[in-house]
Amino acid sequence: MQITAETPFKASILPPSLFKTPSDLPALNQNASRMPWQHTIKQPITCVGVGLHTGRQMRMTLSPAPADHGIVFHRIDLPGSAPIEARYDNVICTRLSTVIANELAPEVRVATIEHLMAALHANGISNLRIDIDGPETPVLDGSAAEFDFLIQCAGVATQAAPRTVIEILRRVHVEDPNGAFAELRPARSGFALAISIDFTAPAIGHQRHAMPLTLQRFRQEVGFCRTFVERKEIEALQNMGLARGGSLHNAIVVEDDHVLNPGGLRHPKEFVRHKLMDAVGDLYLAGHAFKAGFMGHKSGHGLNNRLLRAVFASSENWRLVGNEVHSKAAIHATA
Numbered sequence: 001m002q003i004t005a006e007t008p009f010k011a012s013i014l015p016p017s018l019f020k021t022p023s024d025l026p027a028l029n030q031n032a033s034r035m036p037w038q039h040t041i042k043q044p045i046t047c048v049g050v051g052l053h054t055g056r057q058m059r060m061t062l063s064p065a066p067a068d069h070g071i072v073f074h075r076i077d078l079p080g081s082a083p084i085e086a087r088y089d090n091v092i093c094t095r096l097s098t099v100i101a102n103e104l105a106p107e108v109r110v111a112t113i114e115h116l117m118a119a120l121h122a123n124g125i126s127n128l129r130i131d132i133d134g135p136e137t138p139v140l141d142g143s144a145a146e147f148d149f150l151i152q153c154a155g156v157a158t159q160a161a162p163r164t165v166i167e168i169l170r171r172v173h174v175e176d177p178n179g180a181f182a183e184l185r186p187a188r189s190g191f192a193l194a195i196s197i198d199f200t201a202p203a204i205g206h207q208r209h210a211m212p213l214t215l216q217r218f219r220q221e222v223g224f225c226r227t228f229v230e231r232k233e234i235e236a237l238q239n240m241g242l243a244r245g246g247s248l249h250n251a252i253v254v255e256d257d258h259v260l261n262p263g264g265l266r267h268p269k270e271f272v273r274h275k276l277m278d279a280v281g282d283l284y285l286a287g288h289a290f291k292a293g294f295m296g297h298k299s300g301h302g303l304n305n306r307l308l309r310a311v312f313a314s315s316e317n318w319r320l321v322g323n324e325v326h327s328k329a330a331i332h333a334t335a
């Protein structure tokens, strides 16, 4: 990666079309945030930008989808290819980003979905068709803020179907030998997250952040926080074919106690807050929102995915609350 302030790409957000979806129910929209309904977007919207790891220019269109559809990606550059459901058991790689693929065709994949998934989770979007002409979502500014902006531009439509929530019934914990762990615990209501990180780079160091997941708190505290990398890692990443689209416009780059981005940080705890945002995105691959508490220490995409697999490995860990009949099929419990 060139450490340069030159703009390597032009991300552009195209105006939404005038298409109106049948699922657009204005009568329900007035109280959308207070009512337990499913949501999609009101009209299609497109963005264009470079992929963080591939370095390729990607065009992605979000479109409304009917109730109980879920979040589904389509690789339109691979005509006739199978769709890819945004589900934890379709995750095939978690090295630096979360990559999903069709279970029958691993070459039909989409990488770096976590920031888009975080914005969808925070906005309560449960049904969406995503057309993309390459193997990775555009990274845009390296945070979830521009995906959130896309959703705002398209508008949120409430659908005439109740939403489903996954209630965690007992503590589920996964860990790595280095002390990193991730866990979900029962909670009385809502979904709250607490996460801590510990980096040797003094510019990052030890940071902790906790918050309940609401759209307002997401926007105020974590949605704008960018992905980050240590400068010494960049060459090795690029030799592995990763980070080829990275620049100071879509990632924080640190070296010892310095932040190399000319504009500095957007928040002193931007690093841990980005990690919390990543978890919001990764955990939405459960297929529904949670009634639970999440705790993570030095956790990342790999532990987040192992945690979901551990949850759904036993039906004693969880139950569906709400639209159970419709949503049982959306969760592929492995036990």
Ligand SMILES: [Zn+2]
Pocket (backbone or CB within 6 Å): 114, 115, 227, 274, 278
């Ligand atoms: Zn991230």
